[in-house]
Amino acid sequence: MTELDGTSVRLRPIGPADYATVFGWYNDPEVVAPFDRFSVDTMDSFVRSVETAAGDPASLAPRFVVERLDPPGAIGFVGHYVPHPVLEYVDVWYVLGDRTARGKGYGREAVRLLVDHLYATTSVERVGATCDVENVASYRLVEGLGFRREGTLRSALFHHGRWHDVYVYGVIRSEWAARESAAGTPPGTGRR
Numbered sequence: 001m002t003e004l005d006g007t008s009v010r011l012r013p014i015g016p017a018d019y020a021t022v023f024g025w026y027n028d029p030e031v032v033a034p035f036d037r038f039s040v041d042t043m044d045s046f047v048r049s050v051e052t053a054a055g056d057p058a059s060l061a062p063r064f065v066v067e068r069l070d071p072p073g074a075i076g077f078v079g080h081y082v083p084h085p086v087l088e089y090v091d092v093w094y095v096l097g098d099r100t101a102r103g104k105g106y107g108r109e110a111v112r113l114l115v116d117h118l119y120a121t122t123s124v125e126r127v128g129a130t131c132d133v134e135n136v137a138s139y140r141l142v143e144g145l146g147f148r149r150e151g152t153l154r155s156a157l158f159h160h161g162r163w164h165d166v167y168v169y170g171v172i173r174s175e176w177a178a179r180e181s182a183a184g185t186p187p188g189t190g191r192r
């Protein structure tokens with residue numbers, strides 16, 4: 001897997017040098033909460049999941065570290081997975097573990113690079129995302145990339161003691177290509 005270069009962040013495959021940082025983020029309830037389940041993993045099972053992810057399209061393990069270019073450093077991680085046993089689409093997910101880096105556009109650029117990569121390297125026709133309806137930053141992020149809200153899954157996610165509704169978002173290949181060409185960049189070539 002190659003590095004994916006943007007203007008303010010790059011995505012690079014997660015490797016052993018990142019494990020302690022990313023595992024630390026996973027184990028910080030303030031990073032994942034308040035919009036998701038929080039469960040503490042062991043370092044061994046975390047490393048095993050990362051190291052077997054390449055051969056498992058359904059793996060929820062992080063696949064890339066988000067590295068800010070200036071000042072340089074790891075600020076988060078992203079992943080993609082096939083969520084359904086029959087339907088043929090890929091969902092993306094994204095976390096900025098460094099909370100001071102949020103709200104500055106890094107998350108959106110990271111996801112743009114990830115979607116570019118998926119359309120450039122696979123034959124998938126639809127890339128999706130699911131967002132807790134209360135997670136405004138998450139759904140605004142994908143809306144800004146042209147994802148459409150396709151519906152709401154009611155009571156689909158349990159965390160913090162109750163069931164939460166979840167928005168379903170998606171962008172199909174032709175929409176992504178049209179958006180990219182309108183922005184003047186051929187799909188899959190890195191970012192403005």
Ligand SMILES: CC(C)(COP(=O)(O)OP(=O)(O)OC[C@H]1O[C@@H](n2cnc3c(N)ncnc32)[C@H](O)[C@@H]1OP(=O)(O)O)[C@@H](O)C(=O)NCCC(=O)NCCS
Binds near residue numbers: 096
């Ligand atoms: C979701 C997350 C990755 C967003 O990354 P980010 O770099 O902070 O987001 P961006 O700066 O690229 O902004 C994306 C959009 O969200 C909006 N936004 C960012 N933070 C926000 C907040 N706290 N509240 C409301 N909207 C917010 C931005 O204004 C922007 O929308 P706009 O262009 O329409 O104005 C980050 O907040 C995060 O790591 N959250 C915790 C993990 C998580 O919830 N992940 C999503 C689950 S898949």
